[in-house]
Amino acid sequence: METKSPHNQFSVGQSIVILDFGAQYTQLIARRIREQNVFSVVLPCTAKLEEVKSYAPVGIVLSGAPWSVYDKDAPPADARIFELGVPVLGICYGLQFMVHTLGGKVRPADKREYGAAEVDIVSDSVLFQGLAKKLAVWMSHGDEALELPPGFELMAKTHYAVAGIQNTAKRWYAVQFHPEVHHTPQGTQILRNFIFQICGAKPTWTAQRFIDSTVEQVKQQVGSGRAICALSGGVDSAVAAVLVDRALRDAKGKPALRGGEGSRLTCVFVNNGVLRKNEFEKVQKVLRDKLNLRVDAVDATARFLGKLKGVSDPEKKRKIIGNEFIKVFEKEARRIEKSEGRVKWLVQGTLYPDVIESRSVRGPSQVIKSHHNVGGLPEKMKLKLIEPLKDLFKDEVRKIGRDLGMPEEILQRQPFPGPGLAVRVLGEVTPERLALLRECDDIVVSEIKEAGLYTKVWQSFAVLLPVMSVGVMGDARTYAYTCAVRAVTSEDGMTADWVPLPHEVLKTISTRIVNEVKGVNRVVYDVTSKPPGTIEWE
Numbered sequence: 001m002e003t004k005s006p007h008n009q010f011s012v013g014q015s016i017v018i019l020d021f022g023a024q025y026t027q028l029i030a031r032r033i034r035e036q037n038v039f040s041v042v043l044p045c046t047a048k049l050e051e052v053k054s055y056a057p058v059g060i061v062l063s064g065a066p067w068s069v070y071d072k073d074a075p076p077a078d079a080r081i082f083e084l085g086v087p088v089l090g091i092c093y094g095l096q097f098m099v100h101t102l103g104g105k106v107r108p109a110d111k112r113e114y115g116a117a118e119v120d121i122v123s124d125s126v127l128f129q130g131l132a133k134k135l136a137v138w139m140s141h142g143d144e145a146l147e148l149p150p151g152f153e154l155m156a157k158t159h160y161a162v163a164g165i166q167n168t169a170k171r172w173y174a175v176q177f178h179p180e181v182h183h184t185p186q187g188t189q190i191l192r193n194f195i196f197q198i199c200g201a202k203p204t205w206t207a208q209r210f211i212d213s214t215v216e217q218v219k220q221q222v223g224s225g226r227a228i229c230a231l232s233g234g235v236d237s238a239v240a241a242v243l244v245d246r247a248l249r250d251a252k253g254k255p256a257l258r259g260g261e262g263s264r265l266t267c268v269f270v271n272n273g274v275l276r277k278n279e280f281e282k283v284q285k286v287l288r289d290k291l292n293l294r295v296d297a298v299d300a301t302a303r304f305l306g307k308l309k310g311v312s313d314p315e316k317k318r319k320i321i322g323n324e325f326i327k328v329f330e331k332e333a334r335r336i337e338k339s340e341g342r343v344k345w346l347v348q349g350t351l352y353p354d355v356i357e358s359r360s361v362r363g364p365s366q367v368i369k370s371h372h373n374v375g376g377l378p379e380k381m382k383l384k385l386i387e388p389l390k391d392l393f394k395d396e397v398r399k400i401g402r403d404l405g406m407p408e409e410i411l412q413r414q415p416f417p418g419p420g421l422a423v424r425v426l427g428e429v430t431p432e433r434l435a436l437l438r439e440c441d442d443i444v445v446s447e448i449k450e451a452g453l454y455t456k457v458w459q460s461f462a463v464l465l466p467v468m469s470v471g472v473m474g475d476a477r478t479y480a481y482t483c484a485v486r487a488v489t490s491e492d493g494m495t496a497d498w499v500p501l502p503h504e505v506l507k508t509i510s511t512r513i514v515n516e517v518k519g520v521n522r523v524v525y526d527v528t529s530k531p532p533g534t535i536e537w538e
Contacts, residue, residue: 014201016040017057019047021065021075021093024531027353027494029061029091029180031393032191037203041391045077052081059087059199062094064178068108068143069093069100077101082172087198089127090174092140095165098174102149109144109161119163119177123155126197127166127173131186137163138183139176171198207396207403211243214388218247222264227345227386228333230325231269231295233283234416236349236389239401241267241293243388244347246404265347267293268332272321273301273308274420274429276445277438290407300328308422308429314538317429321419330382346383350390351397353493393492414459415493423538427466432519433481437464439517440483444509448487451505458490460499462513463526463537471521473514480521483513488535496530 016033020026020042033040041055045063052060060081067074079101082088090098096106117139121128128135135156144161148154156164156175164175173194179187195201227248229241248264267287271280280297287295307320326346333343389397394415401411417423421441425433440462448460463484471478485506490496510523526533 014039014058014204015055016059016061016195016199016201017052017055018042018061018063019045019052019077019081020063021045021067021077021097023064023066023091023093025178025180026063027492029063029191031492032180032188033061033195034205034393034396035188036192036195036201037205038195038201039205039391045075047078049078049080049084052078053084057084057086058201059089059194060084061194062088062090062097062174064092064094064140065097067093069096069106082170087171087173087194089194089198090172091180092176092178095162095174095176096143096145098172099145099147099149099152099165102152102172104145104149104152105147106143107146109142114140116183117158117163117177119156119158121156121164123153123166125155125164125166125173126168127164127175127190127193128155129193129197131189135186136184137177137179137187138181140178144176173198207399210400211246211403214243215247218244218386218388221386222248222345224264225345226264226266226336226341226343227347228329228336228343228383229265229267229347230329230349231267231283231287231293232349232416232418233269233279233287233413234349235394235401235411235413236351236397236415238287238291238349238410239397239404239406240347240349240387240389241265241287242291242404242406243400244386245293263294265294266332266336266343267295268329269295269297270325270328271297271299271301272304272325272420272422274304274321274422274425274434276416276421277442286410290410296332298328298332300324303328305429305431310428312427314423317422317538318419321422325418326381326383333383344384345386346381347386347388349397350387351493352391352393355390393494395492412455414454414457414461417536423536424461424463426463426537433464436481436517436519437462437483440464440513440520443512443516444485447505447509447512448501451502453487453499453501453505456489457487457499458493458496459535460485460487462486464520465524469522471514473521478521480519482522482524483517483520484524484526484537485509486526486535486537488530490530490535493535494530496535498527498529501525 018029030040030042100106117137119135119137121133148165151167152165155166166173179190231237245263245265284297287293304324307324311317329346336343398411421434421437422429425437444462448454465482465484467482468479487499487501488496489499513520513523
């Protein structure tokens, strides 16, 4: 399988590179920069210098970390990043790494600072341009800079410690607090000053520019060849399909006709046996009627459920599903080749959070779970990947979809995991358990829609727990499954808060499930945020 970095496939122009030392807020830094229409990319702190340079950075940000720079196992980074001649901004641990690496001294602080704090600006700095001399900020550190490296000056401090330093000649800046979090009210302005005033970046990261450059790249990549697209019916794969379809239309550049005529892209929608109620039929209709895509529907229920039989471990489920998807797609590619010519490419709607959670990107951040379309893919594949959305967060994908003219009915669909209900049936996946969960999930989603909440929450769904409990119905004893209901809000799926659904909505959901789904006699509500939990249970 090809392992090209996404920027080698899809031109992004200038960028801000964020080196991740394992901080919980790293992805938030990336989002805050992108909100300014400037492309940002997160790389592991261990990334080789050539990889950093390949993104043509106009600036580098060093993230926070849960370590101390003097620890034996502190994550390393190539000190030559300071020789690239581009501005560098250190945040929290990034400040300490800068001090430690460039000849200063860091020590355990006499007083640790966690949470809200007040910072005094003591020197003029472009980084704090337009801001008051006192700033409310969010601190999270146990170490402090004791001695500054040569060429640096103090630009901000708290009552207890160094809060900001700068070397204006080298354009190196660092702050001990977190400007990326909303608890630092002026944090966005600080980042804007770094991005535009110090780095000289241009706000060119727009949806239309992304569409134009991606379409051109796909045209060059595929040439006169053919591609298939792995469609799930969700927002991500649908946007990826429409984007690539635009690139692979007939030579005259006409819009794809009904049924996808004139396009060299065939969309493959697979029933993997773990779809929601009536989804196989509904999604086909939407894809053909609303998006005019050429869709081949494949019912592989028996194949997938056969492979999942007896498997309880969630990582194994994801990898099995990822492997089987590829086998089905390769089989479809061979079928298409017989009548239309060779198919070399597989289009996927992989998003940035999928990549981040599926692997540690060779740095200190831990793998959370293997997404079926990233960490769940087989090592060797006959098809080469096209992943046009691999750099994007969910809200950015929706913006792309709107610029492509896609209907809100599709763009507002809540996320649905590629492994489907297999990761919402906890434990072994059986036809019987799937049938129960489909009914429960259908009730949850229908009641959320009825209450006008569907587009106001990020995800809402049911989970079938491998927990049996005693109940009583009609004066008779029952012993049946437990259903968990989950509803969360989020910007991009990297963090999430549980939604306090109205009492009446929860009451209706619970009553309907217990009364209508024979085999479930208890409903519980999940009130866990991410972190510490994940959105999906597996």
